[in-house]
Amino acid sequence: MPHVTVLGSLNYDLVVTTPVVPRGGETLHASSFATHRGGKGANQALATARAAPKSHGVKVRMVGRVGTDQFGAVLKSGLAGDGVDVSRVGVVDGASGVAVIIVEHSGENRILVCAGANDSWTPADITNSLLELDDGILTDVLVLQNELPLAVVHSALALAHSLDVTVAYNPSPIAASTSEELAMQREMLRDVVYLLVNESELQLLLGDVPAEHTTAEAMLSSAMRLQHEMAPKSTVIVTLGGQGVIYALPGTAPVLVPPYKPARVVDTTGAGDSFLGGFVGAVAAGKQIADAVRWGAAAGSIAVTRAGAEESIPFAEEIIRVVSQV
Numbered sequence: 001m002p003h004v005t006v007l008g009s010l011n012y013d014l015v016v017t018t019p020v021v022p023r024g025g026e027t028l029h030a031s032s033f034a035t036h037r038g039g040k041g042a043n044q045a046l047a048t049a050r051a052a053p054k055s056h057g058v059k060v061r062m063v064g065r066v067g068t069d070q071f072g073a074v075l076k077s078g079l080a081g082d083g084v085d086v087s088r089v090g091v092v093d094g095a096s097g098v099a100v101i102i103v104e105h106s107g108e109n110r111i112l113v114c115a116g117a118n119d120s121w122t123p124a125d126i127t128n129s130l131l132e133l134d135d136g137i138l139t140d141v142l143v144l145q146n147e148l149p150l151a152v153v154h155s156a157l158a159l160a161h162s163l164d165v166t167v168a169y170n171p172s173p174i175a176a177s178t179s180e181e182l183a184m185q186r187e188m189l190r191d192v193v194y195l196l197v198n199e200s201e202l203q204l205l206l207g208d209v210p211a212e213h214t215t216a217e218a219m220l221s222s223a224m225r226l227q228h229e230m231a232p233k234s235t236v237i238v239t240l241g242g243q244g245v246i247y248a249l250p251g252t253a254p255v256l257v258p259p260y261k262p263a264r265v266v267d268t269t270g271a272g273d274s275f276l277g278g279f280v281g282a283v284a285a286g287k288q289i290a291d292a293v294r295w296g297a298a299a300g301s302i303a304v305t306r307a308g309a310e311e312s313i314p315f316a317e318e319i320i321r322v323v324s325q326v
Contacts, residue, residue, distance in 0.1 A: 002056065002284040004048050005131065005139040007063045007156055008041015009118040009147035010079075010089065011097035012071035013309055015269070019105050031105070037078040038309040039064075039097055039118070040145040040172065043270055047277020047313045048143070048284070049084050051299050054316055056285035061085040061139070063130060065117040067096035072117070078310065092117045097147075107265035107304065113147065121148050126155040131165055141166045141284055143276070150175045154188055161191040168194040168280050172272065174204045189231040194283070196237045196276050202226060216243040216256055223254045235289060239275055239300065241268075247293045257293055260301035260322055270309035275300035278319060298322040 013036040022028045045062040052058035062084050066072030068091060075096060076086045095116040102110045131138050142160045144153050144167060160167045169192040176182040186205060189195055197205065199214060202222055206229075219238060223246045227236045236254070238246040242261075248254035278299030282292035298319045306312035 002058045002141075002286075003133055003139045004058060004060045004141045004143060004280060004284050005063060006041050006045035006048065006060065006143040007130065007148070007153075008044065008143070008145045009039035009097050009113075009115070010042040010062075010064045010066050010075045011039035011099045011113060011116075011118070011147075012036075012075060013038035013099045013101055013269075015101045015103060015308065017103045017105070017307075021102055021104060021110060034308065036308040036310055037075055038099055038270070039075070040147045040170070040273055042075060042079060043273035043309050043313065044143055044145065044170070044276050044280075045084050046079060046082055046310055047274045047299065048281045049082055049277075050281075050313055050315045051274075051278040051295065051319055052281030052316060053285045058281055058284045059085065061088060061133075063088040065090045065092050065120055067092060067094045067117040069095050071096040071098070092120050094120075101269055103267050103269065103307075107268050109267065109269045111269075115147070118148055121152040123151050123155040126152060126159055128159070128163070130156065131160060131163060138163060138165055141168055141280060143168045143170075143280055145170045146173055146175055150181060150184060154184060157188055157191055166193045167191065168196065168276070168283075170196045170272070170276055171205070172198070172201055174201050176204055186230050189234065192231060192234045194237065194279070195226075195231050195234040196239070196279065197226075198239045198272055199241070202238050205230065216240055216246070219243075219246055220254045220256060223248055227254075237279065237293060237296075239272060239297075245275075245293055245297050247289060249289060255290075257290075257297060260298050262301045262305045265304045267307045267312065268304050270312045271300045271303045273309070274303035274313050277313065281316075294323060295319060
């Protein structure tokens with residue numbers, strides 16, 4: 001039975017919807033306010049559990065930490081309700097992680113994260129038990145992102161590599177506050193099996209200035225550069241929103257997969273996590289890379305039609321309907 005372990009953040013999301021984002025010193029009336037369970041780690045665990053084809057019995061475990069505030073129990077119970085194993089989600093004194101999200105009517109979002117309990121991790125916490133299941137065998141896939149301290153993510157990646165555990169890594173948000181941090185971030189990519197980035201993350205890793213209207217053709221060249229220069233052993237996957245998805249297996253030319261067009265875009269929050277969960281769930285279930293990429297793309301196209309992060313994440317049955325229509 002395939003097992004996926006997700007090490008990452010759990011956050012409680014506070015979401016404000018507005019026609020436009022206020023400028024400095026400006027006060028505007030928002031359209032609505034809502035709260036949602038979130039955090040990139042929790043979103044990706046939930047997305048993997050929901051997206052994995054049920055007939056393959058993929059099991060998903062979340063490893064993370066919440067605080068002793070009112071949000072912590074809600075974050076754990078939400079995941080457990082969708083079948084995610086939360087036995088390794090610890091509780092530490094203090095606040096849980098919180099994200100403040102501003103969503104424009106266009107669907108674009110801006111996010112501020114206060115790490116809370118997520119910031120309590122240290123490299124010393126990363127031991128073999130992280131990758132061990134209850135019966136003593138190792139997990140099949142470890143999923144990582146960057147909402148825990150970078151040194152912790154680095155230690156987890158190194159441990160997984162030493163034990164020959166497959167790593168799917170989404171370096172988001174990109175660690176680039178100092179040149180030393182960016183250098184560590186780039187070096188970490190060498191031991192990743194599946195590297196998943198969006199357009200802006202790709203450009204930041206390459207040292208390019210992010211552009212708003214880069215063509216898919218230009219991104220093909222950038223994806224090849226990233227693989228050759230920083231991730232030669234990785235399958236590199238670049239999500240381009242409405243332009244589709246690029247993937248490149250080690251030593252092969254990148255391929256552009258056309259997008260699944262959503263009926264409308266309501267909120268892009270959680271779309272990238274839905275893609276990752278769809279992709280990882282499909283890979284864990286034994287699908288080939290090309291099919292897994294399409295599975296993830298279908299998941300992302302569904303997610304943008306709904307508000308919220310966790311609430312927007314689709315189930316396998318919905319993904320099947322989208323994929324089968326093409």
